[in-house]
Amino acid sequence: MASGLELSIISALHLPKMDVFGTCDAFCEVTWMGAEYRTGIVKNSYNAEFNDIFEFEMAEGERVSENLYIVVKDWDRMGSNEVVGHVVVSAAILNRLIGSRTVFDGPLPVKKTVFENAEDVEGFDGKTCALHLKISGIYPQTSRETSCTHTHTHTHTHARVCAHARMFA
Numbered sequence: 001m002a003s004g005l006e007l008s009i010i011s012a013l014h015l016p017k018m019d020v021f022g023t024c025d026a027f028c029e030v031t032w033m034g035a036e037y038r039t040g041i042v043k044n045s046y047n048a049e050f051n052d053i054f055e056f057e058m059a060e061g062e063r064v065s066e067n068l069y070i071v072v073k074d075w076d077r078m079g080s081n082e083v084v085g086h087v088v089v090s091a092a093i094l095n096r097l098i099g100s101r102t103v104f105d106g107p108l109p110v111k112k113t114v115f116e117n118a119e120d121v122e123g124f125d126g127k128t129c130a131l132h133l134k135i136s137g138i139y140p141q142t143s144r145e146t147s148c149t150h151t152h153t154h155t156h157t158h159a160r161v162c163a164h165a166r167m168f169a
């Protein structure tokens with residue numbers, strides 16, 4: 001991929017009890033820019049490790065106007081899956097990450113609705129349910145890096161710095 005956005009859904013922490021005979025079977029659905037993705041299901045756990053990476057292709061220098069939506073759900077063997085909560089990453093924040101080569105890496109609270117003033121979802125332990133995300137831009141290789149790949153087979157990665165979670169506050 002030439003350029004775009006990379007979203008890693010690392011884990012869901014402090015999930016609520018969703019099942020009468022069990023805990024929570026979490027998975028996430030991602031919707032952005034007309035693309036939909038889904039993580040694997042982590043069965044019967046209040047702290048689900050996903051480590052799923054999704055890539056969205058964008059034109060170089062492109063700016064986006066669409067918020068990124070993640071729905072956390074509880075898988076059910078019988079009946080329909082239930083919504084646990086929502087995480088919305090605004091277009092403004094995505095553009096800031098893409099434009100500055102900054103990486104966001106941290107937990108975001110899972111909310112009861114997609115609206116800005118929504119309440120946090122409370123986990124089984126009374127703590128706020130959170131989704132650990134890592135979001136960064138994907139950039140085309142520079143000419144120097146491109147010439148490097150002719151002699152080395154390993155992938156070069158750009159030096160990046162971590163953003164503080166308060167970017168999302």
Ligand SMILES: [Ca+2]
Nearest residue numbers: 019025075076
């Ligand atoms: Ca379930």
